[in-house]
Amino acid sequence: MLSLECLNKKCFGKIIIIKSKFFAAAETGGMKVSGFTFVKNAVKYGYPVVESINSILPVVDEMIVCLGDSEDTTNELIASIGSHKIKIIHSIWDNSLKNGGKVLAVETDKAMDATAADADWLFYIQADEVVHEQYHATILNAMEKYAADKRVEGLLFNYHHFYGSYKYIGDGRSWYSKEIRVIRNDKHIRSYLDAQGFRWKDGRKLNVKLINAYMYHYGWVRNPLTMFQKWTDFGRLWAGEQSEQAVEKKEGRYDYSNIDSVTAFEGTHPAVMKGLVGKEDWNFTVDSKKKNFKNFKHKVLYFLWKNFGWRPFEYSNYKRI
Numbered sequence: 001m002l003s004l005e006c007l008n009k010k011c012f013g014k015i016i017i018i019k020s021k022f023f024a025a026a027e028t029g030g031m032k033v034s035g036f037t038f039v040k041n042a043v044k045y046g047y048p049v050v051e052s053i054n055s056i057l058p059v060v061d062e063m064i065v066c067l068g069d070s071e072d073t074t075n076e077l078i079a080s081i082g083s084h085k086i087k088i089i090h091s092i093w094d095n096s097l098k099n100g101g102k103v104l105a106v107e108t109d110k111a112m113d114a115t116a117a118d119a120d121w122l123f124y125i126q127a128d129e130v131v132h133e134q135y136h137a138t139i140l141n142a143m144e145k146y147a148a149d150k151r152v153e154g155l156l157f158n159y160h161h162f163y164g165s166y167k168y169i170g171d172g173r174s175w176y177s178k179e180i181r182v183i184r185n186d187k188h189i190r191s192y193l194d195a196q197g198f199r200w201k202d203g204r205k206l207n208v209k210l211i212n213a214y215m216y217h218y219g220w221v222r223n224p225l226t227m228f229q230k231w232t233d234f235g236r237l238w239a240g241e242q243s244e245q246a247v248e249k250k251e252g253r254y255d256y257s258n259i260d261s262v263t264a265f266e267g268t269h270p271a272v273m274k275g276l277v278g279k280e281d282w283n284f285t286v287d288s289k290k291k292n293f294k295n296f297k298h299k300v301l302y303f304l305w306k307n308f309g310w311r312p313f314e315y316s317n318y319k320r321i
Contacts, residue, residue, distance in 0.1 A: 031120050031143060031147055032061050032118055032120050032121075033059060033060045033061055033119060033122075034060060034062050034063075034064065034119035034121075034185070035053075035056050035057075035060035035063040035085075035122075035124075035125065036066070036111040036112050036114070036115055036122060036123070036125075037049075037053065037063075037064070037066070037111060037124065037125050037126065038065070038067075038068065038091070038104075038107040038110065038111045038127070039065065039067065039074060039078070039127040040069065040074065040107075041068070041070045041071055041072055041074060042072070042077060042078075042127055043070075043072040043077060044070075044071060044072045044229070045222075045226065045230040045233075046222045046223065046226040046227075046230070047127040048218055048273065049077070049078070049127040050077060050078075050080070051272040051273050052125055052126070052127055052129055052130050053065065053078075053083075053125075054081065055125070055131040055132075055272050056123055056131050058133070059123065059136050059139055059140055060085065061085065061119070062085050062086075062115070063083070063085045063086045064087050064112075064115050065078055065087070065088050065089070065111070066089050066091050066108075067088055067090050067091065068092070068093050068107060069091070069092045087114070089111070089114050091107060091110055093107065100193065101194030102194065104194050104195035105190070105192065105193060105194060105195040107195075108191035109191050112124070112189075113187060115185065116185075117185075119185045120143070120184075121143045121182055121183070121184065121185065122183050122184070122185050123181065124180075124182070124183065124198075125181065125215075126195070126219075128217060128218050129181075129215050129216065129218070129219075130215075130216045130218065130270045131213070131215065131216070132268075132269075132270040133270060133271055135212075135213035135214065138211060139155070139211065142182075142209065142211045143182065151207055152184075152209050152321070153183065153186075153189070153206040153207045153208060154182060154183040154184065154198065154208040154318065155181065155182035155208060155211050156208045156209065156210040156211065157178065157179060157180075157182075157215045158177065158178055158210075158212075158214045158215070159175070159178060159179065159214065159215050159217055160217065161175045161219075162217065162220065162221045162265065163221065163256070163259060163262055164220065164262065164284040164286065166221055166265070166269065166273075166276075166280055167264060167265055168262040168265060168284070168286065168288065169262060169263050169264075169265050170220065170259060171306075172260035172261040172293070172298065172302065173260075173298050173301050173302060173311075173314075174260065176196070176314075177314065178316070179197050179317070180197045180198050180206060180208055180317070183198055188201050192317060196317065197317040197318065198317075205316075205317065205318050205319045207318075207319050207320075208318045208320060208321065209320070210320060216269070216273075218273075222254075223281065223282050224253040224254045224255075225253055225254075227254035256284055256286075257286070259286075259292065260291060260292045260293050260298065261291045261292070261293070261302060262286055262288050263288050301313070
């Protein structure tokens with residue numbers, strides 16, 4: 001029962017906010033949402049996978065985690081989350097599919113195929129991506145809004161790509177600004193290329209709606225020693241033996257200075273990231289005012305984006321409607 005003090009306008013407003021964030025799923029007429037992800041060697045490569053999974057647990061009814069054949073304690077790490085929503089499947093990665101990162105799409109599809117048959121929406125998140133709790137209500141409301149509109153085949157998220165430190169975002173044209181992370185539960189939709197996004201089996205792009213929510217991508221924020229290990233190993237994953245010469249030219253610490261443009265992050269990190277952000281134990285120094293664009297075209301494109309919000313010629317793996 002509410003106290004008399006809570007019956008004033010201010011407290012009532014707080015109740016409404018809490019209600020929208022944590023009980024929106026119960027008001028969607030039985031809408032069911034399945035989350036899914038895959039991971040391998042999360043401990044070895046410093047993936048924030050626990051934070052990633054925890055960040056979407058409040059908005060999904062189940063969470064499928066496809067565990068690869070790890071060389072570390074990733075399996076135990078996932079088990080430690082202890083949520084009844086988590087359903088684990090096991091997989092052995094096919095090394096013959098490493099070139100181009102195709103194996104990542106295959107593992108994504110394995111996780112997607114294990115989601116509940118009666119789910120309305122599927123929420124995909126990668127092991128280095130995290131959703132800020134401030135967007136939970138926005139995501140749920142969008143899924144409810146478009147549930148009956150079959151033209152909408154997915155929901156498009158904006159992106160923050162953190163680089164070098166939790167204090168900076170990579171903002172050059174090499175970063176994708178948007179990608180699909182919620183799709184309809186139709187197994188004719190498949191992970192595309194290296195698992196960045198999705199398409200139909202016949203290659204058609206999905207028709208999507210952009211929502212006012214950001215995905216926080218932490219794939220390029222690690223201790224330089226851990227980042228170097230990931231960079232060398234994943235170089236082989238994408239380019240096979242062709243990456244060996246590139247690896248030989250590097251030292252044992254990743255060189256974060258080779259970036260065209262970063263900007264200071266002025267927002268807040270998701271609550272689940274508080275521990276990792278506080279443990280940043282390396283120095284990343286950069287002058288965000290200095291830019292290192294590879295050509296004049298990239299300089300012009302950056303100017304148009306920053307001053308007019310326009311990103312001409314940007315590749316998009318989707319069709320906005």
